[in-house]
Amino acid sequence: MSTTTTSPKLNRIGLPLAAYKGGKTTLCAGCGHNAISERIIEAFFELGVDLQWVAKFSGIGCSSKSPAYFLGGTHAFNGVHGRMPAVATGALLANRRLIGLGVSGDGDTASIGIGQFVHLVRRNVPLIYIVENNGVYGLTKGQFSATADLGSMLRNGVVNDLPPIDICALSIELGATFVARSFSGDKKQLLALLKAALSHRGLAVLDVISPCVAFNDHEGSTKSYKYVKEHDEPLGDVHFIPSYEEISVDYEPGTTRDIRLHDGSHLLLSKLPEDYDPTDKMAALRTLEEARKKGEHLTGLIYINTNSKDFIELLNLTDEPLATLPVEKVRPPKEALDEINESFR
Amino acid sequence: MTPSDIQVEEAQSVPETKKVVNDFSIRVATVNGTGSQTSNLVLLRALFQMGIPVTGKNIFPSNIAGLPTWFIIRASKDGYLSHTRDNQVLVALNPETAEEDVHTMPAGSAIIYDEPLKLDRLRDDVVFYAVPFNKLVAPICRDPKLRKYVRNMIYVGVLAHLLAIDKDEIARALNKQLGRKKKALEMNWAAIEVGWQYAQQNLTKRDPFLLEPMDRNWDKILIDGNTAAALGCIFAGVTVVSWYPITPSSSLGETIIDYMKKYRIDKETGKATFAVVQAEDELAALGMVLGAGWAGARAMTATSGPGISLMAEFSGLGYYAEVPAVIFDVQRVGPSTGLPTRTMQGDLLSTAVLSHGDTKHIMLFPGSAWECYTMALEAFDLAEEFQTPVFVMSDLDLGMNYWISDPLPYPDRPPNRGKVLTEDDLRRLGRFERYRDVDGDGIPYRTIPGTPLPAYFCRGSGHNEQAEYTERPDAYVRNMDRLARKFETARQRVPAPEIIDSSGARVGIIGYGSSHYAILEARDQLRARANLETAYLRIRAYPFNEQVEAFVRRYAPVYVVDLNRDGQMRALLKLDLPAELASRLRSVRHYDGHPIDARHITDDILSQEASL
Ligand SMILES: Cc1ncc(C[n+]2csc(CCOP(=O)(O)OP(=O)(O)O)c2C)c(N)n1
Ligand code: SF4
Ligand SMILES: [Mg+2]
Numbered sequence: 038m039s040t041t042t043t044s045p046k047l048n049r050i051g052l053p054l055a056a057y058k059g060g061k062t063t064l065c066a067g068c069g070h071n072a073i074s075e076r077i078i079e080a081f082f083e084l085g086v087d088l089q090w091v092a093k094f095s096g097i098g099c100s101s102k103s104p105a106y107f108l109g110g111t112h113a114f115n116g117v118h119g120r121m122p123a124v125a126t127g128a129l130l131a132n133r134r135l136i137g138l139g140v141s142g143d144g145d146t147a148s149i150g151i152g153q154f155v156h157l158v159r160r161n162v163p164l165i166y167i168v169e170n171n172g173v174y175g176l177t178k179g180q181f182s183a184t185a186d187l188g189s190m191l192r193n194g195v196v197n198d199l200p201p202i203d204i205c206a207l208s209i210e211l212g213a214t215f216v217a218r219s220f221s222g223d224k225k226q227l228l229a230l231l232k233a234a235l236s237h238r239g240l241a242v243l244d245v246i247s248p249c250v251a252f253n254d255h256e257g258s259t260k261s262y263k264y265v266k267e268h269d270e271p272l273g274d275v276h277f278i279p280s281y282e283e284i285s286v287d288y289e290p291g292t293t294r295d296i297r298l299h300d301g302s303h304l305l306l307s308k309l310p311e312d313y314d315p316t317d318k319m320a321a322l323r324t325l326e327e328a329r330k331k332g333e334h335l336t337g338l339i340y341i342n343t344n345s346k347d348f349i350e351l352l353n354l355t356d357e358p359l360a361t362l363p364v365e366k367v368r369p370p371k372e373a374l375d376e377i378n379e380s381f382r
Numbered sequence: 383m384t385p386s387d388i389q390v391e392e393a394q395s396v397p398e399t400k401k402v403v404n405d406f407s408i409r410v411a412t413v414n415g416t417g418s419q420t421s422n423l424v425l426l427r428a429l430f431q432m433g434i435p436v437t438g439k440n441i442f443p444s445n446i447a448g449l450p451t452w453f454i455i456r457a458s459k460d461g462y463l464s465h466t467r468d469n470q471v472l473v474a475l476n477p478e479t480a481e482e483d484v485h486t487m488p489a490g491s492a493i494i495y496d497e498p499l500k501l502d503r504l505r506d507d508v509v510f511y512a513v514p515f516n517k518l519v520a521p522i523c524r525d526p527k528l529r530k531y532v533r534n535m536i537y538v539g540v541l542a543h544l545l546a547i548d549k550d551e552i553a554r555a556l557n558k559q560l561g562r563k564k565k566a567l568e569m570n571w572a573a574i575e576v577g578w579q580y581a582q583q584n585l586t587k588r589d590p591f592l593l594e595p596m597d598r599n600w601d602k603i604l605i606d607g608n609t610a611a612a613l614g615c616i617f618a619g620v621t622v623v624s625w626y627p628i629t630p631s632s633s634l635g636e637t638i639i640d641y642m643k644k645y646r647i648d649k650e651t652g653k654a655t656f657a658v659v660q661a662e663d664e665l666a667a668l669g670m671v672l673g674a675g676w677a678g679a680r681a682m683t684a685t686s687g688p689g690i691s692l693m694a695e696f697s698g699l700g701y702y703a704e705v706p707a708v709i710f711d712v713q714r715v716g717p718s719t720g721l722p723t724r725t726m727q728g729d730l731l732s733t734a735v736l737s738h739g740d741t742k743h744i745m746l747f748p749g750s751a752w753e754c755y756t757m758a759l760e761a762f763d764l765a766e767e768f769q770t771p772v773f774v775m776s777d778l779d780l781g782m783n784y785w786i787s788d789p790l791p792y793p794d795r796p797p798n799r800g801k802v803l804t805e806d807d808l809r810r811l812g813r814f815e816r817y818r819d820v821d822g823d824g825i826p827y828r829t830i831p832g833t834p835l836p837a838y839f840c841r842g843s844g845h846n847e848q849a850e851y852t853e854r855p856d857a858y859v860r861n862m863d864r865l866a867r868k869f870e871t872a873r874q875r876v877p878a879p880e881i882i883d884s885s886g887a888r889v890g891i892i893g894y895g896s897s898h899y900a901i902l903e904a905r906d907q908l909r910a911r912a913n914l915e916t917a918y919l920r921i922r923a924y925p926f927n928e929q930v931e932a933f934v935r936r937y938a939p940v941y942v943v944d945l946n947r948d949g950q951m952r953a954l955l956k957l958d959l960p961a962e963l964a965s966r967l968r969s970v971r972h973y974d975g976h977p978i979d980a981r982h983i984t985d986d987i988l989s990q991e992a993s994l
Pocket of ligand 2: 064067068070100175176249250
């Protein structure tokens, strides 16, 4: 099976991998967020994304700092805590051609930012939205976040006794059109999901478990490397075939689904549990709930809907970016004002 | 009240010397949610069409139906467009407030009341006219659900007859108010007729108040500030609007939507050249505006005090990250459980420095509906020129009440999009450094996403000239000093104050926003009542330019008129002016939630002058 045929040195648009790198990370060595940055670099490099069009967004947290460490030559907006969805929404409305990539944390998304996240999902804003989920607030030194599992323990022995917010289940419930969970340590799965997200039209939610080595990687934590490796329950294998490549994967019929993405790329889901249908909302929610009961982290593409309109289409926006429309397009003529003045006489 | 057999001619039977023509005000007291706003606007518009200088003030509760509401219509042959507390004609339809309403009227007033209220027993120094509204409405409106609305149109007919309002103008005004709603139009016209007929047949004119056509408004329009502001945004070329409903700013957002649908759908493609989003809250609203502004769009939001509070964090980010944004603050009284439907200039201090750290914001103060429009145009230019949030400080009185205004002027220049780097700039400058002050005005160059020009990482204040992350003290100080320099540049570019110097004046008045017309009238009252000549400076923007300081040096004392308890503008002036000038500033404050009136200013200044 092959996911890519690009030359190891230069990609489709003639750029080396180095062009996709960012500044040197200041996060802790071993932090899951760093691994996610690396996968982002690979995904964008391998697909030959034109960096001129990329806009990175983030909130506040260790995770939200990471856009400085990948895709260096691109525009980025590091906003305020929990409010990245609004900033990204505004920017993507201003210029519909931008390829929006948002990075948030579990605190940033599920605590302070839950309101904005909920509405981002409802609007189906065309954005890749990655939650680097470590179950704690890394940057403020290890307090529980709202995604901490019941019974998970902090280093100081405090046990979480509140139910977690499941970002994937919540998103599905709210009408999200692309919902996946992955693990920062699962290179192959995460890379394929990132590429698929790039080809999806609408919001792509990627909840990526990303252990915090400083504050949540100990015995008793349900988001430590050890626990996640032992309890990662992949929902089959995910293969991404870009639009410009032939599908050449052998798969057993019945357990594989071929999902055609908006730009003509394909997402092949193989070894799925018998009759799992990722376009079935109820099935997705049920499967998540079953995994939760078993203390497992269900990963993979959990839900997808390729038929919904995104926010840009809903608002019937003109094809040109609003930001750079010429004055003739945005200032009605003098006759219009004359007519309006007349109506107030 | 006994019906009279003397008829129409009665209107003319007031002795010529006693006539009060085009110089009185009408207070209509009703219950909200009964459609009285439509009746009042018909009256207001009819007077406007008659060429009479007129103002209308809606004093309404934070409620949908059932609480007291008043509408004050003032006709002023001398052209005073401010609010007045001295009313001479009362329409008393609200049983709950009727007695108090009657007692507040001066002797000689005319009072039209709902007959069952039997108000004529309360006083004998005013003229009462009883009208049996329920009896009159029954035959013209079968539907009991509609009756309470139609009933209120009857007083329009009664007033039209008693005050001699041109019936054709009433018809035209009604048509304008109800436009295409044909059935409503017919039923309401029937109500007006019934009121007119009743007055003609049963009421003997015994008060001196009359309206006569004038020729004052032929070149004017009648408009509320929020509509004017919405149009300003549209003609400024706004493309992204994000807002969260809050009285008194909601109609600004709603009006933008209405006009956008009409004027900003591309004729060829049928697609929108704008995006309007009703956000989930004001944090999101400003967040979207900043995202759009950063990406190069002209973006705006409209809100009021509680929304401004929620926008604090993003305002600071906008200031430090240097992102253009236009924020309309249609100010109102205090918290949501304060008097949210009453007017106030309440957010000056909090907005001037909204957010954390050393933030300072540009504020514009429209003093008329006309300026709500022109300042919207200016706000977008300033926001992009200075790459910063610009707050337009309107208020409920300006925004929601109707004002006679000059027609809105078509913009005379293209939008100023500010220092957005071009390829030529890049060649000239050699390289792009997002936060370097290459021109010495504190304003750096920016690039926007989606162009081949160099990108940068946008974040708060922790960066150097190259927009690289740093926490170095020297880099931080350099950046903060440049931001201060930028603010100094803005001093000269924001709208200058409007100054009326007066030879022989010792006393100065400083005002801003919705107190403008009351101050103009107060200056005449001060001259007439106490021979006190005053000079007047109207602040139109913050930061203040040097003319403000010069004015305070020329006159003493200088009375600063504020619609708030603590004299917020005076406080802001004190922060800005040299310390030795502070003692010249005195305060005239008004904060009961109603629009300010001239008499309040006159009385206050005279009593302070007396105690000097
Ligand atoms: C309004 C506001 N409140 C609190 C903070 C402090 N703060 C910074 S990061 C953070 C939590 C971040 O947690 P998460 O999003 O999970 O990111 P992580 O560091 O774990 O990657 C908090 C509470 C802030 N920056 N702003
Ligand atoms: S504190 Fe935790 S989340 Fe933050 S950088 Fe270190 S490991 Fe990563
Ligand atoms: Mg976290």
